[in-house]
Amino acid sequence: MPAASNLTEYLSSLPADRRDAFDRLMSAVAAVPVPPSNNSFVFLAGQTTHPEFDDAEAVFWKAVEQLHLRSAVNDGELPLVYWGFHSIDLLLRRHSNGILITDRTVYLDDVGHSSAHFATESVDPASIRVAGESLEVAGASVGLAQIANMLEPTTAPDAAAYLSAVVAAVQAAGRTLAGNESAASAEPTQTVEQLVFASRMNSDFRVPSRPKDAKALNKLSAKWSLPADEVLLVSLSSSTFAGVYGIAITNKAVYSKDLMEPLFRTALENVEGFVWEPETKTFRVSNDHAAPTHPAITDDNRDYAMGLLHNLARAAARE
Numbered sequence: 419m420p421a422a423s424n425l426t427e428y429l430s431s432l433p434a435d436r437r438d439a440f441d442r443l444m445s446a447v448a449a450v451p452v453p454p455s456n457n458s459f460v461f462l463a464g465q466t467t468h469p470e471f472d473d474a475e476a477v478f479w480k481a482v483e484q485l486h487l488r489s490a491v492n493d494g495e496l497p498l499v500y501w502g503f504h505s506i507d508l509l510l511r512r513h514s515n516g517i518l519i520t521d522r523t524v525y526l527d528d529v530g531h532s533s534a535h536f537a538t539e540s541v542d543p544a545s546i547r548v549a550g551e552s553l554e555v556a557g558a559s560v561g562l563a564q565i566a567n568m569l570e571p572t573t574a575p576d577a578a579a580y581l582s583a584v585v586a587a588v589q590a591a592g593r594t595l596a597g598n599e600s601a602a603s604a605e606p607t608q609t610v611e612q613l614v615f616a617s618r619m620n621s622d623f624r625v626p627s628r629p630k631d632a633k634a635l636n637k638l639s640a641k642w643s644l645p646a647d648e649v650l651l652v653s654l655s656s657s658t659f660a661g662v663y664g665i666a667i668t669n670k671a672v673y674s675k676d677l678m679e680p681l682f683r684t685a686l687e688n689v690e691g692f693v694w695e696p697e698t699k700t701f702r703v704s705n706d707h708a709a710p711t712h713p714a715i716t717d718d719n720r721d722y723a724m725g726l727l728h729n730l731a732r733a734a735a736r737e
Contacts, residue, residue, distance in 0.1 A: 424479050425463055425497070431616065432494055433608075439595055440496045443521055446591035447498050450583045453576035458568065459516070460580065461500045477504075481514040485525040488718065493617050493726070495520040499584055501577060503565050505529050516560055517553070519584055521592060526558045534558035539589055543582040548574045555581070610651045610667070610733045617726055622714035624653045638662045642673060642681050651734050654712050654727070665701075665709050665727065667734045674709035682707045686735040692727040694720055701727070 422428035429437055444463060452460045457469045461478040468474035481500040502516015518525040524541050527533040536556050545556045551566075552559035553574060562574055608616070614623045624631035624638075634657065635650050641662045644650060648668040655664025658677065666673045672689055675681045684704040692709070693702040700708035701724065715723045 424475070425482070428482075428497075436494055436496065439521065440498075442595060443496060443498055443588060443591050446587040447519075447584055450580065450587055453572070453580055455570045455573040455576045456501070456580055459501050459503060459573075459577065461502075463496075463498050477514075480512070481516065481518050484514045485516075485518040485527050486520060486523070487618065493613075495522045498588060501581055502560070503568070505564065515564075517555060517581060519581070519588060521588060524555060524585065526555050526560060528560040531561060532558060538585065539592065541585050541589075543586045543589075546582040546585065547578050553577055553581075608733060610730050610737060613726070613730055613733055614652060619654075619714060619719070619723065619726060622654060622712075624655065626650070635666075638664075638666060642666070642675060644668065644673065645670075649737070651737060652730055654714060656712065663710060664712050667727075667730055669734055669737050672703055672707070672709070672731055674703070674707070676710035679710075682709065686731055689728070689731045692724040692731075694724060 422431060429440060432440075440463075448462065458471075461468070461474050461481065463478060465474050465478065471477060478497075478500050481502060482497045485500075486495060486497055497518060497520050500514070500516060500518045502514055502518075504512050505515050513529040515527060515529050519538065522538055523535050524538050525533075525535045534556075536558075541556055545554070547554050549559065551563045552561050562569065611625050611627060614620055614625050617623075624634050626632045626635055634655070635653060637657065638644075638653055638655055639650050644666070645668075648670045650666060650668050653664055653666040655662055655666060660677045661675075663675055663677045667686075669686075671686055672684045673681060682703075684707045688704050690702070690704050694700075695702050695708065698708060699711055701711065703709050
């Protein structure tokens, strides 16, 4: 599945209930007035007219790609507003510096200095403030000295007040959505295959519906001697001359095997999660099950992969 190249394509790939949630959340965000001193820094999702820039939609989507999609911890987040500016590196590449707010996460990136992300519902609006020459969110900061010549006297405090109000509005709207539809806390309803196809690691996972993957899954099942009464739904695995290694999920259990190591199994109802343990470089699935990592999992996407694997195990329990 090719990556979306703009907001419209991205939203069209989401289920109808998520698109409806986007419309409701954007209504709440749009109701927060943008201070005139921040017109050059605020970009709203779906904004077709901007007081300062003709390419506002492209600016917003670049921020989504660079702040959200590269470090997202789950799929289907709804990007709502970006506050920020561009910096140019030594290779003349443009980078989005600033703060991106989605329905689930607040992302902050001060390129070359610091980056952070926080669950939107956990951010105290009062933690968004000006501290010296920085704009802070929950202790993480974006330096403002680099754009000092663009700032009016009230730009920084106005930005803090605006972003604080936006976070509060998103939190309130999110609680309303959760109360009406249980959208925020509902158990995922997608199948294992749907979750894989919708993920940004789609090409790394193997699913039976793809002929090439099916052949690899059959080989894994044979090499690992998986029970005949279990249905192999997905794997994150690779083959070498020494055998097949990785993680596999059936309709009854999570299996994993490292090269030259025994096979581990945890029944789906006993899966505690996929928790990274840096000392052993493994994922803790249950008390007596440590699964190996895989080349497709990197420092940049590890949190995302952990969440995806856990959601796949939960979806498998329903199949």
